Amino acid sequence: MNIEGDKFKEIVERLRKLASLAADIVDNLPAEYRKDAFVETYRYLLTLYGGRSVHVASAHAAGGVEASIPTVVPASSQAAGDIGADKEEISLAEFVNMLSIKPKTNAEWITVFAYYMKHYEDKKMFSAKEVRDYFKAVGLKVPGNLPRDIKNAVRKGYIAWDIESKSYYITRKGEELVRGMLSGKEQ
Numbered sequence: 727m728n729i730e731g732d733k734f735k736e737i738v739e740r741l742r743k744l745a746s747l748a749a750d751i752v753d754n755l756p757a758e759y760r761k762d763a764f765v766e767t768y769r770y771l772l773t774l775y776g777g778r779s780v781h782v783a784s785a786h787a788a789g790g791v792e793a794s795i796p797t798v799v800p801a802s803s804q805a806a807g808d809i810g811a812d813k814e815e816i817s818l819a820e821f822v823n824m825l826s827i828k829p830k831t832n833a834e835w836i837t838v839f840a841y842y843m844k845h846y847e848d849k850k851m852f853s854a855k856e857v858r859d860y861f862k863a864v865g866l867k868v869p870g871n872l873p874r875d876i877k878n879a880v881r882k883g884y885i886a887w888d889i890e891s892k893s894y895y896i897t898r899k900g901e902e903l904v905r906g907m908l909s910g911k912e913q
Contacts, residue, residue: 747845748764748767749764750845750905750908751763751767751905751908751909752764752767752909753905753909754902754905754906754909754911755909755911816846818839818842818846818860818863818864819863819864821838821842821846822838822864824908825838825904825907825908826907826908826909826910827906827907827910827911828907829907831875831878832869832872832875832878832879833875833876833878833879833882833884834879834884834903834907835861835866836857836875836876836879836884836885837879837884837885837896837900837903837904838904838907839852839856839857839860839861840852840857840884840885840894840895840896840900841896841900841901841904842860843856843860843896844895844896850895851888851891851893851894851895852893852894852895853893853894854872854873854876854894857872857876858872876894879900880894882899883897883899883900884896884897884899884900884903885897885900
């Protein structure tokens with residue numbers, strides 16, 4: 727099969743995004759486990775979002791998770807362009823189900839929603855109304871005092887307020903919290 731031009735670029739970009747997600751998930755693991763964990767996570771993500779089994783033909787260089795993108799060969803006879811593994815195609819519910827450790831507090835849920843908005847919807851900033859909608863979207867009861875819970879997330883350093891845009895954004899600490907939830911490592 728010969729894939730040309732824009733279609734090839736689109737496939738490569740989808741694979742890069744999945745590799746980036748896999749790298750985020752295994753980032754907090756001890757160095758000696760990262761390579762194998764990355765390969766297994768990448769394989770799982772390709773299967774999960776591609777809907778078919780795949781074979782990861784080569785892993786990363788010994789230097790680290792970010793070193794290269796694995797070569798992927800579809801296990802079925804379907805075209806590589808059909809993998810459909812674009813991060814933007816992951817629903818909020820699917821993302822929540824990917825968490826190895828579920829949020830215990832409303833502040834943690836808000837941080838998970840912020841992470842999802844940033845990484846899957848390309849929204850760097852978000853509002854309290856969006857947070858309310860995300861609670862509803864995953865079938866959770868909207869907190870009775872959402873402003874207090876947002877303030878708690880700010881106090882814990884998971885999210886921050888941007889004065890100019892009058893919106894919230896996820897912080898590095900918030901990113902680390904959610905990566906820990908994805909990898910199963912408590913922060």
